[in-house]
Amino acid sequence: MDFPPYLASMPMHAITEIHGEPGLRERFRLEIRAFGEEARSRLGAALDLAAELHRDDRRVREPYLNHLLRVAIRMMHHYQVRDVDVIVAGLLHDAVEDHPAELAGAHPAGPAAGDDRAAAALATIAARFGPRVARLVAAVTNPVYDPGRDRHVQYREHVAASLDREPWARVIKVSDFTDNGVGVIHTVGPKVFSSATKYRPLVPVYRELIARPDTPLTPAVKQHIFGQLDLAEERFAAILDQPVDAGASTGR
Structure with missing residues (x-):
């Protein structure tokens, strides 16, 4: 080719x-x-x-x-x-x-x-x-989750704990997150909403992890990632923060 x-x-x-x-x-x-x-x-x-x-x-x-x-x-x-x-x-x-x-x-x-x-x-x-x-x-x-607790909450807990002690793993995970988060506009069907719901609360978590002095990336790369996190948040907001149609809510 x-x-x-x-x-x-x-x-x-x-x-x-x-x-x-x-x-x-x-x-x-x-x-x-x-x-x-x-x-x-x-x-x-x-x-x-x-x-x-x-x-x-x-x-x-x-x-x-x-x-x-x-x-x-x-x-x-x-x-x-x-x-x-x-x-x-x-x-x-x-x-x-x-x-x-x-x-x-x-x-x-x-x-x-x-x-x-x-x-x-x-x-x-x-x-x-x-x-x-x-x-x-x-x-x-991801670990095996407790079926009695919210999976998204457990996922966020796991991300924060596991990446706290592995600076290079933060780099892998934020690239994964960028593909899922910024790339949410390339997703179709019900997964769009479910992905935005799952990933949006992680934006501040990744922002804090990437900003840490021991995260092994240059200042310029960190700024690039912060821009990608901002873009992900904009796309999540566009998906999740749309106003409810009044006619739909009243059955009209």
């Missing part, structure tokens, strides 16, 4: 709409050209594993791999991340949560379940990519 020479500077959702997964894969290839051979090999292996694990997964109207590619590309291009462990963890950030049995090489009906299966999956990541990658993936993996 032929791609335009300006692919390296195109907005990622524009690449997604026009060129789909092949375009995002090419953009990823362009981004990792600056890395050494060993680093490119590790990044390629992580992308191959993510593609295999999520091969049948979809995200509304696109392959789920597109989301993972955008998270990784955003960190390299917009956040200036050159830490290969962090980018690998970005590609695999949903692997343990979505495919623990496959990742661990265990049969889905096997005896391991819940935390045990997740631990086995993380052990596989540690063996393939190193313990630091596994630790970063663990920090951005």
